[in-house]
Amino acid sequence: xxxxxxxTSSFSRNLSSAPSSQSPGLKCGPNGxxxxxxxxxxxxxxxxxxxPLGSLVMVMEDAEAPHHMLLLRNFMSQGLVHNxxxxxxxxxxxxxxxxxxxxxxASSKDDKSRDREPEQEKGLRIAWQYKKYFxxxxxxxxxxxxxSHQYCNDFDLRKPxxxxxxxxxxxxxxxxxxxxxxxxxxxRCATFLNKLSRNDGSxxxxxxxxxxxxxxxxxxxxxxxxxxxxxxxxxxxxxxSANAIAxxxxxxxxxxxxxxxxxxxxxxxxxxxxxxPDEDKDMAKLLTGYQDMVGLLNVHKVARINTxxxxxLEATTFSIKLQKHRFLVLECLNQAPVDGSSGTxxxxxxxxxxxxxxxxLDF
Amino acid sequence: MEQKGxxxxxVEQALGLGQMEEEGLPWxxxxxxxEDRVETDASFLLHQLLKRxxxxxxxxxxxxxxxxxxxxxxxxxxxxxxxxxxxxxxNNRLVFLDMRLLQCPDGDEGKTRESGLVALYGKIRKTIxxxxxxxxxxxxxxxxxxxxxxxxxxxxxxxxxxxLHYCHTLTAEFKCSLVMLNHEDIYSNMERPTFIxxxxxxxxxxxxxxxxxxxxxxxxxGQLMVLTNKICHGQGSSRNKxxxxxxxxxxxxxxxxxxxxxx
Numbered sequence: 001x002x003x004x005x006x007x008t009s010s011f012s013r014n015l016s017s018a019p020s021s022q023s024p025g026l027k028c029g030p031n032g033x034x035x036x037x038x039x040x041x042x043x044x045x046x047x048x049x050x051x052p053l054g055s056l057v058m059v060m061e062d063a064e065a066p067h068h069m070l071l072l073r074n075f076m077s078q079g080l081v082h083n084x085x086x087x088x089x090x091x092x093x094x095x096x097x098x099x100x101x102x103x104x105x106a107s108s109k110d111d112k113s114r115d116r117e118p119e120q121e122k123g124l125r126i127a128w129q130y131k132k133y134f135x136x137x138x139x140x141x142x143x144x145x146x147x148s149h150q151y152c153n154d155f156d157l158r159k160p161x162x163x164x165x166x167x168x169x170x171x172x173x174x175x176x177x178x179x180x181x182x183x184x185x186x187x188r189c190a191t192f193l194n195k196l197s198r199n200d201g202s203x204x205x206x207x208x209x210x211x212x213x214x215x216x217x218x219x220x221x222x223x224x225x226x227x228x229x230x231x232x233x234x235x236x237x238x239x240x241s242a243n244a245i246a247x248x249x250x251x252x253x254x255x256x257x258x259x260x261x262x263x264x265x266x267x268x269x270x271x272x273x274x275x276x277p278d279e280d281k282d283m284a285k286l287l288t289g290y291q292d293m294v295g296l297l298n299v300h301k302v303a304r305i306n307t308x309x310x311x312x313l314e315a316t317t318f319s320i321k322l323q324k325h326r327f328l329v330l331e332c333l334n335q336a337p338v339d340g341s342s343g344t345x346x347x348x349x350x351x352x353x354x355x356x357x358x359x360x361l362d363f
Numbered sequence: 364m365e366q367k368g369x370x371x372x373x374v375e376q377a378l379g380l381g382q383m384e385e386e387g388l389p390w391x392x393x394x395x396x397x398e399d400r401v402e403t404d405a406s407f408l409l410h411q412l413l414k415r416x417x418x419x420x421x422x423x424x425x426x427x428x429x430x431x432x433x434x435x436x437x438x439x440x441x442x443x444x445x446x447x448x449x450x451x452x453x454n455n456r457l458v459f460l461d462m463r464l465l466q467c468p469d470g471d472e473g474k475t476r477e478s479g480l481v482a483l484y485g486k487i488r489k490t491i492x493x494x495x496x497x498x499x500x501x502x503x504x505x506x507x508x509x510x511x512x513x514x515x516x517x518x519x520x521x522x523x524x525x526x527l528h529y530c531h532t533l534t535a536e537f538k539c540s541l542v543m544l545n546h547e548d549i550y551s552n553m554e555r556p557t558f559i560x561x562x563x564x565x566x567x568x569x570x571x572x573x574x575x576x577x578x579x580x581x582x583x584x585g586q587l588m589v590l591t592n593k594i595c596h597g598q599g600s601s602r603n604k605x606x607x608x609x610x611x612x613x614x615x616x617x618x619x620x621x622x623x624x625x626x
Contacts, residue, residue, distance in 0.1 A: 032439065226518040230466070233514050237463035240433050257552035262510060264401045265546050300401065306439040308407040309612050312581045 024150035025082030026053075026206060031306040036084075036206050036245055037152035039074030042330035044152050046318065047302055048311060051245045051269060053206055054198075055303040056236045058267035059249040061213065065275030067295040067320065068249040070328060072210050074155050075247050077102045079208040081153055081161075085170035087192045089185055090212040091219050095173040098212075102161040105153035106327065156326045176211075180220045182231045185211075189235055193242040207244035209235075214250045215263075225259050232266055270301035273320070287319075288334045295320040297330055373619050377589040377606040378568060380415070390416065390423070390503060392540040393567030394531060398547040398559075403585040405544060405572035407612045409507055410437070412542055414446045417456060422501040424494060425451075426458045426487055430511035434459055443614045458490050465515045467522070480516065480526045487530070491537055502539035504530055509545040509562070520558045531565055547571065567592065575609075582625065583609045 027049060029035035035050035044050045051057055061068045079086050080102065088095055174188050189209060196207040214232075215222055222228075232248070239246050252260040252272075264270055274296045276283065284290040297318045302311040318330040378392060395412075399405035416423045429437070437459075438448045451457040460483075467479020491502050506512065509523070516522050530541050543562075550556035563569055569590040575583060589606040608619045 226514065229514045230517060233511060234464070240463070258549050261401065261546070261549045261552075262514070265508075265510060265549065270401070304404065306436055307443075307614065308410055308440050308617075309614055310404065310579070310584055312579050312584070 023082070023204060025079070025084055026203060027151050033305050034203055034206070034243075036082075036208070037078050038071070039076075039078030039152070039155060040071070040328050040330065041152050041154060042318075042328075043071075043297075046299060046313065046330065047269065050152070051247070052303050052305050053203070053243050053245055054240045055245060055268035055305060056232070056239055056266065057245065057247045057269040057271070057303075058263060059247065060264075060270070060272035061249050061251045062272075062274045062295070063251050063253045065273075065295065067273035067275055069212070070157075070320065071271070071273065072212055072247065072249065073102050073157075074328060075208065076210050077104070077155055077161055077165075078153060079206075080165040080171070081105055083165075083170070084205055085172075085192070085196070085207040087172045087174070087188065087207070087209045088212070089174040089176050089188070089210070091175070091177045091216045093175060093177060095175050099166050099171065099173070100160060102166075103155040103157045104159040104161045106156040106159075154327050157322065157328065158326050176214075176219055178220065181224070182221055182227055186231055186234060190238065193238045193244055196242045196244050198241055198243050203243050205243070207242065209239075209244060209246040209248075211246065211248040214248050215255055216251065217254060225256070229259075229262055229266075232263065236266060264300070267301060268303035268305065270299075272298045272300060274298070286335060289319070289321065289331070292321045293319045294322055296333075373606070373608055373621070374411075374587070374589065375415075377591065377604070379591070380419075390420075390501070390540050391538055392503075392542070393534055394565050395540065395542040395568045395570065396562055396566035397542070397544045397570045397572070399544065399572040400546065400548045400574065402574040402579070403572045405570070405587075406431075406507065407610075407617055408570060408572070408587075409505060409542065409544060410440050410444060411617055412503075413437075413505065414441055414444045416503055417446055417451050420501065421456075422498050424456050424458070424498055424502050426460070426490055426502065426504045428460050428462050428483070428504070428506045428512075430462045430465075430506070430515070431508040433463065434461065445615065460486070462512075462515070467516050480522055484526055484529050488533070491533065491539065500538045502533075502537060504533070504539060504541045506541075506543040509543050510549055513558075524558070524561055527562065527565060572610075582611055584611050586610070586622070587619070 025036055027035050027037075029049045029052050033052040033054070035044075035052050037044050037050045038047070059068045059071055076086060076088060076099075088098065090098060092098065172188065172192060174185055176185050179185065192207060192209065196205070215228060235246060235248075250260075250263060252263075255263075276290075276293055276295055287293075297320050299313060299316045299318070302313070304310060315332045317333055319333055321329050321331060323329050378395075380390060380392075397405050397408050413425060413427070416425060427437075434448070441448050448457055448459070452459055462483070465479070465483070487504060491499060494502070509527075512526075513520065513523055527541075527543075533539055534541055545559065545562060547559065550559040569588075569592075571588040571590075572585055573588070574585050579585065587606075587608045587610055589604075589608070591604050607622060609622050609625070610620075611618045
């Protein structure tokens with residue numbers, strides 16, 4: 001029972017400095033990093049915990065579909081729920097208006113319907129004489145679940161985020177459409193990150209920077225490639241020495257190939273999203289659950305901070321699905337069997353409604 | 364460690380490191396260019412060379428120009444490889460120059476150049492001159508990302524090439540080595556990729572890291588191609604060899620093996 005009494009061994013990790021005890025939005029990641037949640041539980045699991053602080057995440061947009069907004073929304077909402085400072089930059093006229101579209105964390109009632117089923121099943125299978133151990137484990141398990149629940153919420157895409165989260169002083173919005181050069185956003189990022197500089201050991205809060213459609217053609221600086229690159233280089237070096245994380249989306253198809261590659265090399269974590277056509281009969285035959293998919297997510301690069309070992313994922317392509325039209329889930333692609341039943345979720349705990357039904361009837 | 368024979372040695376052999384060390388000679392690698400891609404990061408080669416050079420010969424001095432990562436990142440990685448960078452930095456065996464905020468926006472003006480790459484070159488030269496005579500030949504200059512250097516110079520490739528050329532003259536003057544990392548795929552779509560071709564022309568050793576054609580696997584992280592095209596000073600014979608390896612990166616070492624030699 002080493003788990004219940006972690007201090008007995010001299011090799012146990014000193015948990016007193018773990019940031020998770022101080023603030024719910026932070027968690028210890030691998031290699032001495034601290035990770036924050038991406039706002040999508042499945043994506044956190046895929047990336048090994050979440051986005052590490054001090055890293056730059058880039059999302060390559062689909063030029064024809066707004067799927068990157070799904071990732072951005074959840075990322076921003078998660079930060080606001082954890083009361084973390086947020087800087088949002090977008091090429092729209094009124095970036096603050098976008099905050100109204102952020103999703104709200106799902107209420108606990110919704111959660112129960114999602115999570116309770118496998119637990120009940122587990123309860124039935126445990127023999128009675130192990131009940132005393134079971135109680136202990138149950139507590140442990142619940143504690144862990146609560147922690148991770150706090151760390152990463154399920155967001156209900158249909159419900160807008162409550163006003164109380166948006167009214168705080170720590171939300172900053174910038175429009176990058178009209179500024180002739182990148183000085184404004186550079187200054188805003190610098191002032192935002194200066195408040196979060198990493199000078200003492202304890203991390204109390206983490207800032208989030210979300211930049212949408214960075215190289216969009218409506219921005220006036222969009223033909224100044226080197227300026228944009230030097231801004232990103234500046235942002236990256238600022239982020240590395242701050243308790244912050246930046247997510248930046250850009251449309252690669254509108255950029256020259258070498259410029260796009262340069263951006264990709266600068267990213268610590270590189271994702272791309274792609275819409276799938278509605279009526280693609282070949283794809284529908286090939287993949288299960290094709291009807292429920294809204295798009296595909298590709299993981300090209302996972303942040304490698306303080307380590308040289310690459311994280312090789314089992315799969316790099318995931319389907320983006322909207323479960324019950326509310327929750328964003330990522331699933332491994334499954335080749336369709338003959339009957340075409342629904343695929344399993346990447347995370348077992350959040351198995352979707354379709355397959356959980358078959359789970360209870362399992363014999 | 365049963366795989367020792369097929370570990371780092373094969374790359375060492377390809378670079379001819381072991382022989383130079385046996386004779387107590389400096390690493391006369393000349394210019395080493397490492398090229399990688401988005402899918403395969405080759406920075407582990409820099410870590411390996413860093414570790415190897417600091418631990419093998421106590422005379423070796425490294426000048427490290429860091430454009431992409433802070434010192435703490437390299438310190439943690441090298442610690443896992445069994446090499447403490449902080450101690451080496453204190454002993455002046457590692458000169459770590461954090462270049463992440465270097466900006467030399469317009470290279471054409473004499474004034475700004477003074478504060479930019481020319482000043483950087485001056486610093487490197489001064490560092491080498493400050494070394495005692497018996498250590499001057501044991502200097503290795505490492506640049507961790509040349510493409511970010513281009514960004515720092517706002518795309519004025521001529522100035523980067525000038526800088527690299529000056530560093531190249533240092534390798535001739537002091538017999539020191541220059542190791543630099545760049546990204547191949549940035550240039551692969553250009554009509555005239557003069558910059559990377561010039562760099563390849565400068566290079567005595569070219570190491571290319573590529574993903575496997577079949578995708579990355581957990582036990583093979585990619586493949587390396589090592590091209591040596593220099594005149595080996597020991598034998599006087601011209602070597603123009605090409606080696607292919609597969610590699611697998613671990614926290615404390617990197618395994619290299621010939622394709623197909625793993626079951």
